[in-house]
Amino acid sequence: MSETHIGGILRKLEWKTAHSAYYTDPIEGKEREIDVIARRTWLSKKREQYIHLLLLAECKSLINKPILLSEIPDSKFGGERLYFQWSGAEDDEFRDEIRHILEAHDIDGKSVMAHFNEQVFPQGEAIVSNFIPDPMKPPLRASAARESTKDSDSGPMWDGMRQVFSALDGTRREETLFALQDLRDELAAADKADGEFATDHLRRAAQTLMLYHPIVTVEAPIFRVTPSGQIKSVPWGRVSQARIQSVPSRWIDVVHAAAFDEYAAKLTESYDRFFARRKCERV
Numbered sequence: 001m002s003e004t005h006i007g008g009i010l011r012k013l014e015w016k017t018a019h020s021a022y023y024t025d026p027i028e029g030k031e032r033e034i035d036v037i038a039r040r041t042w043l044s045k046k047r048e049q050y051i052h053l054l055l056l057a058e059c060k061s062l063i064n065k066p067i068l069l070s071e072i073p074d075s076k077f078g079g080e081r082l083y084f085q086w087s088g089a090e091d092d093e094f095r096d097e098i099r100h101i102l103e104a105h106d107i108d109g110k111s112v113m114a115h116f117n118e119q120v121f122p123q124g125e126a127i128v129s130n131f132i133p134d135p136m137k138p139p140l141r142a143s144a145a146r147e148s149t150k151d152s153d154s155g156p157m158w159d160g161m162r163q164v165f166s167a168l169d170g171t172r173r174e175e176t177l178f179a180l181q182d183l184r185d186e187l188a189a190a191d192k193a194d195g196e197f198a199t200d201h202l203r204r205a206a207q208t209l210m211l212y213h214p215i216v217t218v219e220a221p222i223f224r225v226t227p228s229g230q231i232k233s234v235p236w237g238r239v240s241q242a243r244i245q246s247v248p249s250r251w252i253d254v255v256h257a258a259a260f261d262e263y264a265a266k267l268t269e270s271y272d273r274f275f276a277r278r279k280c281e282r283v
Helices: 003-012 091-103 109-120 155-190 193-207 257-277
Strands: 016-024 030-042 049-060 067-072 083-086 141-147 208-218 222-225 231-234 236-242 250-256
Touching: 003 016, 003 030, 003 049, 003 257, 016 155, 030 155, 030 257, 049 109, 049 155, 049 257, 083 155, 083 222, 091 109, 091 155, 109 193, 141 155, 155 193, 155 208, 155 250, 222 236, 250 257
Parallel strands: 049 208, 067 222, 141 236, 208 250
Antiparallel strands: 016 030, 030 049, 067 141, 083 208, 222 231, 236 250
């Protein structure tokens, strides 16, 4: 199933889609493409908060090469949250860059960031915490995914997963750089660039929340390998990859192309229901 067909399914579900969108690889600094991106946007008028959800998908052809997913019991897994990018996040490197920009305009960066924190973390909780959903529950969670003809981390499916994560990291990095450049431009153009102006600009920037859901579709049957060694067919699964370092694991959905219609419909319904409960409108 081609990326054109995957994009067509998402368009019918009223996602705004694009094929072969490009991004800058955050490691190599090269421009690369991802097969499909799909966007859906909601607005909380009460909180004046925009939420943009992006699906990032790579499509791989692996006909006659079954995919094996090593199942992990739900009881051993705490669940996932969507990847996100938000200018109010407590990111030390990002906040240091903001302070340097403010100080270059003779603005007290420490004071501005203190006032900004009061606005985006009232009572100690982020203003966007209620708008970051859990992705829909998968039919299984797996600690590893393998093409049945390979026993190493290589091949089209593995490459597809790496491409999606590269696009995710690159997109988040570009959002960060855009936010910093926007602050520079606004301060340079302002008639009166002071602490109040800077705080107001940062607060308005924090009214946008970016969410990301990573996906690989494969034209190959997918099988779950249970802890007892049983093998069963499944339409899709979620792979959670732990790292050696003590940082959060990363996750991605692996979906049989023939099951993508149903997967996309349920995913869309899940997110629409989540934001409807929070009285957010589609825009």
